[in-house]
Amino acid sequence: MRYLPLTTDDRRAMMAKIGVSEIDALFRDVPKGAIAPLSAFNLPDTQGELEVDRAMSKLAAKNIAAGSAPTFCGAGAYKHHVPSAVDHLTQRSEFLTSYTPYQPEIAQGTLQYLFEFQTQVALLTGMEVANASLYDGSTATAEAVLMAQRVTKRSKAILSGGLHPHYAETVDTVAGLFGEMKRAPVTPGSAEDIIALIDEDTACVVVQSPDVYGLIRNLRPIADAAHAKGALLIAVVTEIVSLGLLESPGAQGADIVAAEGQSIGNGLNFGGPYVGLFATREKFLRQMPGRLTGETVDAEGRRGFVLTLSTREQHIRRENATSNICTNSGLCTLAFTIHMTLLGEEGLSRLARLNHAKAVALADRLGKLKGVEVLTPAFFNEFTVKLSKPAAAVVDALAAKGILAGVPASRLGGAADLLIVAATETATDDDFAALEAALNRALA
Amino acid sequence: MAMNNQGRPSDAGAGAGQTSGIVTISGDRGLDHEEKLIFELGHGAVGVDLPDVKIADDRLGGMRRKGAVGLPGLSEPETIRHYVRLSRKNYAIDSGLYPLGSCTMKHNPRLNEKMARLPGFGDLHPLAPASATQGALAMISELMKWLTVLTGMPAVAMSPKAGAHGELCGLLAIRAALEARGEGHRKRILVPESAHGTNPATAAFAGFTVDEVPAKPDGHVDADALEAKLGPDVAAIMLTNPNTCGLFEPRVKEMADAVHAAGGYFYCDGANFNAIAGKVRPGDLGIDAMHINLHKTFSTPHGGGGPGAGPVVLSERLAAFAPLPLLVHDAKGFRLIETRAEAPEGAQPFGRMCAFHGQMGMFTRALSYMLSHGRDGVRQASEDAVLSANYILASLKDVMSAPFGEGPCMHEALFDDSFLEGSGVTTLDFAKAMIDEGYHPMTMYFPLVVHGAMLIEPTESESKESLDRFIHVLRTLALEAKTGQTARFEGAPHFAPRRRLDETLAARKPILRWKPAQLQEAAE
Numbered sequence A: 001m002r003y004l005p006l007t008t009d010d011r012r013a014m015m016a017k018i019g020v021s022e023i024d025a026l027f028r029d030v031p032k033g034a035i036a037p038l039s040a041f042n043l044p045d046t047q048g049e050l051e052v053d054r055a056m057s058k059l060a061a062k063n064i065a066a067g068s069a070p071t072f073c074g075a076g077a078y079k080h081h082v083p084s085a086v087d088h089l090t091q092r093s094e095f096l097t098s099y100t101p102y103q104p105e106i107a108q109g110t111l112q113y114l115f116e117f118q119t120q121v122a123l124l125t126g127m128e129v130a131n132a133s134l135y136d137g138s139t140a141t142a143e144a145v146l147m148a149q150r151v152t153k154r155s156k157a158i159l160s161g162g163l164h165p166h167y168a169e170t171v172d173t174v175a176g177l178f179g180e181m182k183r184a185p186v187t188p189g190s191a192e193d194i195i196a197l198i199d200e201d202t203a204c205v206v207v208q209s210p211d212v213y214g215l216i217r218n219l220r221p222i223a224d225a226a227h228a229k230g231a232l233l234i235a236v237v238t239e240i241v242s243l244g245l246l247e248s249p250g251a252q253g254a255d256i257v258a259a260e261g262q263s264i265g266n267g268l269n270f271g272g273p274y275v276g277l278f279a280t281r282e283k284f285l286r287q288m289p290g291r292l293t294g295e296t297v298d299a300e301g302r303r304g305f306v307l308t309l310s311t312r313e314q315h316i317r318r319e320n321a322t323s324n325i326c327t328n329s330g331l332c333t334l335a336f337t338i339h340m341t342l343l344g345e346e347g348l349s350r351l352a353r354l355n356h357a358k359a360v361a362l363a364d365r366l367g368k369l370k371g372v373e374v375l376t377p378a379f380f381n382e383f384t385v386k387l388s389k390p391a392a393a394v395v396d397a398l399a400a401k402g403i404l405a406g407v408p409a410s411r412l413g414g415a416a417d418l419l420i421v422a423a424t425e426t427a428t429d430d431d432f433a434a435l436e437a438a439l440n441r442a443l444a
Numbered sequence B: 001m002a003m004n005n006q007g008r009p010s011d012a013g014a015g016a017g018q019t020s021g022i023v024t025i026s027g028d029r030g031l032d033h034e035e036k037l038i039f040e041l042g043h044g045a046v047g048v049d050l051p052d053v054k055i056a057d058d059r060l061g062g063m064r065r066k067g068a069v070g071l072p073g074l075s076e077p078e079t080i081r082h083y084v085r086l087s088r089k090n091y092a093i094d095s096g097l098y099p100l101g102s103c104t105m106k107h108n109p110r111l112n113e114k115m116a117r118l119p120g121f122g123d124l125h126p127l128a129p130a131s132a133t134q135g136a137l138a139m140i141s142e143l144m145k146w147l148t149v150l151t152g153m154p155a156v157a158m159s160p161k162a163g164a165h166g167e168l169c170g171l172l173a174i175r176a177a178l179e180a181r182g183e184g185h186r187k188r189i190l191v192p193e194s195a196h197g198t199n200p201a202t203a204a205f206a207g208f209t210v211d212e213v214p215a216k217p218d219g220h221v222d223a224d225a226l227e228a229k230l231g232p233d234v235a236a237i238m239l240t241n242p243n244t245c246g247l248f249e250p251r252v253k254e255m256a257d258a259v260h261a262a263g264g265y266f267y268c269d270g271a272n273f274n275a276i277a278g279k280v281r282p283g284d285l286g287i288d289a290m291h292i293n294l295h296k297t298f299s300t301p302h303g304g305g306g307p308g309a310g311p312v313v314l315s316e317r318l319a320a321f322a323p324l325p326l327l328v329h330d331a332k333g334f335r336l337i338e339t340r341a342e343a344p345e346g347a348q349p350f351g352r353m354c355a356f357h358g359q360m361g362m363f364t365r366a367l368s369y370m371l372s373h374g375r376d377g378v379r380q381a382s383e384d385a386v387l388s389a390n391y392i393l394a395s396l397k398d399v400m401s402a403p404f405g406e407g408p409c410m411h412e413a414l415f416d417d418s419f420l421e422g423s424g425v426t427t428l429d430f431a432k433a434m435i436d437e438g439y440h441p442m443t444m445y446f447p448l449v450v451h452g453a454m455l456i457e458p459t460e461s462e463s464k465e466s467l468d469r470f471i472h473v474l475r476t477l478a479l480e481a482k483t484g485q486t487a488r489f490e491g492a493p494h495f496a497p498r499r500r501l502d503e504t505l506a507a508r509k510p511i512l513r514w515k516p517a518q519l520q521e522a523a524e
Helices: A008-018 A023-027 A050-059 A082-092 A107-125 A137-152 A163-177 A221-230 A239-245 A282-287 A314-320 A330-367 A391-400 A431-441 B076-087 B110-116 B135-149 B163-182 B197-205 B224-231 B252-261 B270-274 B360-396 B427-436 B465-483 B501-507 B517-523
Strands: A156-159 A181-183 A204-207 A232-237 A257-262 A274-278 A293-297 A303-307 A371-373 A382-387 A418-422 B155-157 B188-192 B207-212 B234-239 B265-269 B289-291 B312-316 B326-330 B332-338 B411-415 B452-457
Touching: A008 A023, A008 B360, A008 B465, A023 B360, A050 B110, A050 B197, A050 B360, A082 A330, A082 B076, A082 B252, A107 A239, A107 A293, A107 A303, A107 A330, A107 B076, A107 B197, A137 A163, A137 A204, A137 A257, A137 A274, A137 B155, A156 A163, A156 B224, A156 B234, A163 A181, A204 A221, A221 A232, A221 B427, A232 A239, A239 A330, A239 B289, A257 B076, A293 A314, A293 B501, A303 B289, A314 B197, A330 A371, A330 A382, A330 A418, A330 A431, A371 B197, A391 A418, B110 B360, B135 B155, B135 B312, B135 B326, B135 B332, B135 B360, B163 B197, B163 B234, B163 B265, B163 B289, B163 B312, B188 B197, B188 B224, B197 B207, B197 B234, B207 B224, B224 B252, B234 B252, B270 B289, B270 B360, B360 B411, B360 B465, B427 B517
Parallel strands: A156 A181, A156 A204, A204 A232, A232 A257, B188 B207, B188 B234, B234 B265, B265 B289
Antiparallel strands: A257 A274, A293 A303, A371 A382, A382 A418, B155 B312, B289 B312, B326 B332, B411 B452
């Protein structure tokens, strides 16, 4: 087996040193009969690279990759162009095959990029501090609600109807164990009156902007109303590129920002791994979940970085920790950081403007089609259309023609006639024309 | 040298190069380059070429950003040099033995990276229609088959994103099963004191209370104490097997039977499955739920601390409560059940662990690992991991102190610090001296049940020559420490990119991000 360096002779010599004559002598504590014969596992035997490559490639070929078709799917995961340098750098052995930087003297590479990542996230979200990432946007949102429960010592959360339904369910599954998770009703394309739902028992209000239907929300009045009742505002962002063009949640009064960072540096990967961004105000620092990297000095006075404030974490505090999280999204944060470094201020601004321009152009074109009504008045790179036929059937029909037309709202528990459509920098005029023509036929 | 508002150096440089006695002009030392932060390097360049689209008439609802973000600008060559220089400050399994116990730093095959990047997997949208994702769903289904066959368990929930997330998934399934039985009052979970910190943290996270079970002097869980603690308020036991001391629990079936008889469930922390995969089926031991760290047992790269993946295998008694989404296969092919309303007869999903369907990028790598190894290779890998750990134990037990005697151990060799008694050298010093010898230290001070613990996990990826060299270094270090030759331990490491870092200072005055000079001044 090509990955196993020990030879039969090595094994024999090692067993002699140990003083056993057969390998199962080392498994003597396993209860009698619990060592299964190889035949008990109905699975294939060792295969070479070529055979594995062939088998896996055959499965991969049965899918429609976003880059191989006109693609308008969004709803929490976005197709963007990732510069070639990003993947090249993240595949460096020293990043790819290292572990959590528990030995900072030989992990400054990881620690320094995490410090850069925390700074980038804080700047983008307009917050004071950010952690070294959580699993993804949905779990970051759940952690944010739990943190709000700790900070306010209240249990109820109010979830905006425009919050991605998968996020709402993730929050409900975890934070719902400790209090009511009240979901506001939603009218796609318009803002619900969430302020009316805030009361003295409310720990936090969770509002996504742009929301799952693409609508941009003004968070300021919600933040003010929440603060007036002693509650926190948690702002959720699923398309982080939007912050290159939109006012940051921090500038609108958010107390915690939970976001999905996939759009920067990371591929679609059929839903994971992604990277959860988590930022807040300095005053809540010690209630934060997840890893934090901090600056310090070494014994010679040189700047260096370490994991810090770990007395919040499970390996020290055990059942009193702020979260059970142990890992972060290491390599995905690296991809995010490198891509964001390549973009810089100007690149991010251009990318965001390009996305918005594409989406505006597409919305205007689709709005002219018979049987299509654009519902979202203010949006970034994604909007919702009402179709004259069930959206899921339309999407299936277009997929058969090699077009990924968007995400039917019904897939997320929404209305049958709604289609969520995203247009990023990767969409071309030809893609627009193909979607237009195919929709025309499907709705005729 | 520039100073920040803490009076600490804010650029790399002047302190560097001192250990050799020669202070370099640049502050760099040969291949070891000092590297500033991107925020200190940025100068208005840009690393991408995108059109400068002007938006006169936006549709942003009046929410257009007014100020700049504050990001630095670097070109592509500057960006590449920056991150390449940073990478060289990291230790990695590709460059050396990484004996970090309980973390399983084994070889990461590059075929798996290639497979994960096939566009049909890596560039696939999670909400693309089922007709466009049949190959991906078939791939997940194949991985599920491997996991259920290897564990002898009937069901598996794929969405948990890491080991701790898998623990949460398993405990929430247990909670749902208890509630479905009308026994939601069972709130106590028995956790051995030797457990990973995630176990008690997860139990609390899932709304349970934690009751600690002591370990016996031989490193095993005190099964009698555990059985004595069982009662009508016990929801589950949460055991790691093989345990964190690197030992297989000989009374595991007895403990399983006892908790079942008392009406509770058996959660197993599967962090150490890599010692027994392809050899022992957890389902045969009476386990009800166990997460599998794909990044440990099935070698998806650790990536500096993630991403991982923690699918959870479930017994017949818990299978119905698996979270959304559910993968089903019928005449029309594969499809995902994503809402409770669509759930098939009998399924009572407890909720949802995360958006979408789990760590697909880890699934492709893990399946690629499994197909490469095959059942025979998986079994051989487990045996080699156990053999290598025992070889280390046998080769070091006369100079270091093994708290649980002669062995055998499973895939980890555990030592305590009693061999260092009176030497003035601590476990920390010993570990840091290993860095100077070119090794990543072992796991230190864990498990907590052993004083000054040193937990060594060589994995199956090391050759005998590599193990012999490692053993030679550790023997010599141990003998030097015991005979008063302690110079190399004092202030170690000496040859790493950094000397020991001041962690107390970092925690006392946290600096968690870079700030521009004017903000730093304002903060003073």
